[in-house]
Amino acid sequence: xxxxxxxxxxxxxxxxxxxEMFCQQSSIELVFISDYFPQVSSQVHSGLxxxxxxxxxxxNSYICIFSxxxxxELLQYDTFEILSLTGTIFLRLPxxxxxxxxxxxxxxxxxxxxxxxxxxxxxxxxxxxxxVLKHGGRLEFVxxxxxxxxxxxxxxxxxxxxxxxxMTLLSNLQSDYQNNNEFVELIELSQVGYRxxxxxxKAVSGVVKGLNIILSLANVPKIDxxxxxxxxEVLISNFNKL
Numbered sequence: 264x265x266x267x268x269x270x271x272x273x274x275x276x277x278x279x280x281x282x283e284m285f286c287q288q289s290s291i292e293l294v295f296i297s298d299y300f301p302q303v304s305s306q307v308h309s310g311l312x313x314x315x316x317x318x319x320x321x322x323n324s325y326i327c328i329f330s331x332x333x334x335x336e337l338l339q340y341d342t343f344e345i346l347s348l349t350g351t352i353f354l355r356l357p358x359x360x361x362x363x364x365x366x367x368x369x370x371x372x373x374x375x376x377x378x379x380x381x382x383x384x385x386x387x388x389x390x391x392x393x394x395v396l397k398h399g400g401r402l403e404f405v406x407x408x409x410x411x412x413x414x415x416x417x418x419x420x421x422x423x424x425x426x427x428x429x430m431t432l433l434s435n436l437q438s439d440y441q442n443n444n445e446f447v448e449l450i451e452l453s454q455v456g457y458r459x460x461x462x463x464x465k466a467v468s469g470v471v472k473g474l475n476i477i478l479s480l481a482n483v484p485k486i487d488x489x490x491x492x493x494x495x496e497v498l499i500s501n502f503n504k505l
Contacts, residue, residue: 268296298330308340329354343384385456389467392449413495433481473498
């Protein structure tokens, strides 16, 4: 079975190549990722980062990274060493007739190798996502949650007639965050990172979990405002430590 994370033209190339025939005859499932990935970023070799994200979330999947560049040229852009990780192979375009490399992939990543890779990559990516919440426009965390939501909770504690305003704000925040690709990736990475032995990663996972609990209140008919206010204060305190 073949899955693709690449430019549509390259998908067609793969489907028409001997690689497809090989995969049909093989029992392994491959995810093909091109180092050029303009759907996400115009930056050359941005596909390498997509491969890292995929590997963190799918540690038991085979990855085949392919490029018109040589592997030696790509290595200088391979910040997280995904090209060297067990379970990843490289094919250079145009494809060579020999596909024996595909049969030599080891699916099981050794524990020590996985821990080193996943902590390094996950920590760096989570820091990037947290920066979005610190300086991300309407998703800017302190403004949206601390100044916006907590302010509305204080008003509702004084005047219960403002509850519809609070529910509308919660609903809007839920939509803003959950429909944002950066936040969706943050959730996925934090779920992966929660199992890793790294304090920063665990702290981010805790913040994401706390935020999701608060956002889920948009679907709750009755809210304990004092509990919500305390949850917001704990969340902001934990977020400020990141």
